[in-house]
Amino acid sequence: MQAREFLMIPGPTPVPDRVLEACAKHPIGHRTPDFSRILRGAVDDLKWLGETKKDPFVITSSGTGAMEAAIANTINSGDDVLSLIVGVFGERWAKLSEAYGAKVERVISEPGQPVDLKLLAERLKKDTDKKIKAVTITHNETSTGVINDLEAIVKIVQEHGALTIVDAVTSFGATPLPIDAWGIDVLATGSQKALMLPPGLAIIFFSDRATKVSESCKSPRFYFDLRKYKKSLEADTTPATPNVSFVAGLAESLSMMKEEGTEKIFARHLRLKEALRSGVKALGLKLFVDDHFASPTITAIIPPAGISVGDIRKALKEDYRILVADGQEELKGKIFRIGHMGYVFERDILMTLAALEAVLRKLGHEVDSGKAVDAAASVIAVR
């Protein structure tokens, strides 16, 4: 017998039993009043979570599908797009835009750094003839564990007038994201992160302004054509056969989130981040990202000299069945990443730190017994 694989990776994330059970029910017909009621409930609760008056669209796809819907419905071949890149997922926006023929200008931050607000403001100021149609932004960069100051970024872009296209895949549901108040035009997210579902659904929010742009957008699209989703959702349904099982699961996870309330959910994510970071510091390890822009959902850690990321991940998996992630692309082998979003709690952080301590000791890194757990527990105690 083996312990179940414990997902401390940045997605898929742990799924609550209530959600698994809702997903596991026998599917119902998708052209029925019962399904329409479930879909409408989920859409309304997503509006609550995103503090917006506009209906989001639920797409049966990975999160990347929502990102493609964002681009395919707003960007024409030849349009100018400014991509703010702080890691792998920022680059994904750029590549996606290029796939649709956009002329992409990349503003790239050093790995582990956030978007440079001053640089952004200066660049947009120079665009006096308003050629830049859209700015793509990664709210929370999964590959480095950086959270950008989205409110400030959107404010700067709004002064220019370009559309703000936001990847909130690993932030939505974990940190405040008042879509209307901040004036975000397009926001894409996925099911398998803070929304506590398995992967398989993507969600996209479109402002009135973005909707207007989409109506005249000429890029070829069919499955991700949001005009179809809009028309269907007016009748509480979807254009193609949706993943009815996961829509039921989404409704259930959102019910759980409403029961906890956003204030408590967001505070929990902050607390877990701080507890984990304190523990990691107590282990004598370096955090990849400065406290000021450290993600509430993903923490990237630099391994001690002489111990490889691969060895740490392998030992955590083999000895404790805990999964953590490697770095991606140029950060592969340089950092390991711990995800702590959605259905993750204080005890999971203690467990992960305790296992990490044991594994590091086994691999030859000198650590003081119990210090990491102590440090984390004292963060947790002050709540």
Next chain:
Amino acid sequence: MQAREFLMIPGPTPVPDRVLEACAKHPIGHRTPDFSRILRGAVDDLKWLGETKKDPFVITSSGTGAMEAAIANTINSGDDVLSLIVGVFGERWAKLSEAYGAKVERVISEPGQPVDLKLLAERLKKDTDKKIKAVTITHNETSTGVINDLEAIVKIVQEHGALTIVDAVTSFGATPLPIDAWGIDVLATGSQKALMLPPGLAIIFFSDRATKVSESCKSPRFYFDLRKYKKSLEADTTPATPNVSFVAGLAESLSMMKEEGTEKIFARHLRLKEALRSGVKALGLKLFVDDHFASPTITAIIPPAGISVGDIRKALKEDYRILVADGQEELKGKIFRIGHMGYVFERDILMTLAALEAVLRKLGHEVDSGKAVDAAASVIAVR
């Protein structure tokens, strides 16, 4: 307490407990050897089912996503496409191709009729300068319950040389589909039909010839870019985070299909079709489609004079919790459709006929007691 809604619609279809249980397991990490093993198993079993040597791609989307992948990876703006249309889903190929800028010529059959092979051969013969790049085909038309003679169609198209792009959403897994032997270039299907899963996965097969076309295809695509899927599948993985839960479910449903064997599965579908059609005739109702090209998975029925499709569907749902489908678009209210694919058995046909008899009598249609069930049972008895 209410009986569970029984899906005699053309998808979603009944899902076996074994598959529901596989889908309901807690998700595992998608970048793990465990997931790679599950994905590879499912891909290999799909090859077995499609009698092909080429790996298909499993996409997290509705079936329409696979149809879009088919077009986006083969058709450039300005290409000529011949769309063989025998119903709503044939028209979907045409609209999809037009969304990608193709010049589409429609060859439309009367509702309830199959593709006219002679007409097709004549049309292709006229295309002496081989302008037609691809022919889109609906194998089994869900909106009418017609199955086309795909082998013959593909043969005719092959003589011309155009790509054959096939929607096998409601046929794959229910009827023989030897992809390599017939020489099909592109075949798209979905999870929620004969593959016995909930909706949420799409599957696409690409021949070597189609793969070559896709490599130089210029249509914008990202999520459905099969070049990415190919590269990832070489390492037994996927480009974006897949629906790991449903891939596990797919592996399980394919295991069940292997246990039964295709010979028995295909024979069962034929038997259920014949049993249902005999029963419907015994009820004095007209079948919408001639026996010669009647689908093994969907049967369309014309209601008796004076009784509406809506009343029949309502009574079946309210009195017996059995769901059957209305006609679509211009056939709405003119036919009702019974799905019988995947995890459907003899007793389900008897149940549906018995309920239909009771409902028709209640609605004022004179029927001889028991004749429908008798007729179906005698078809079943000769197996």
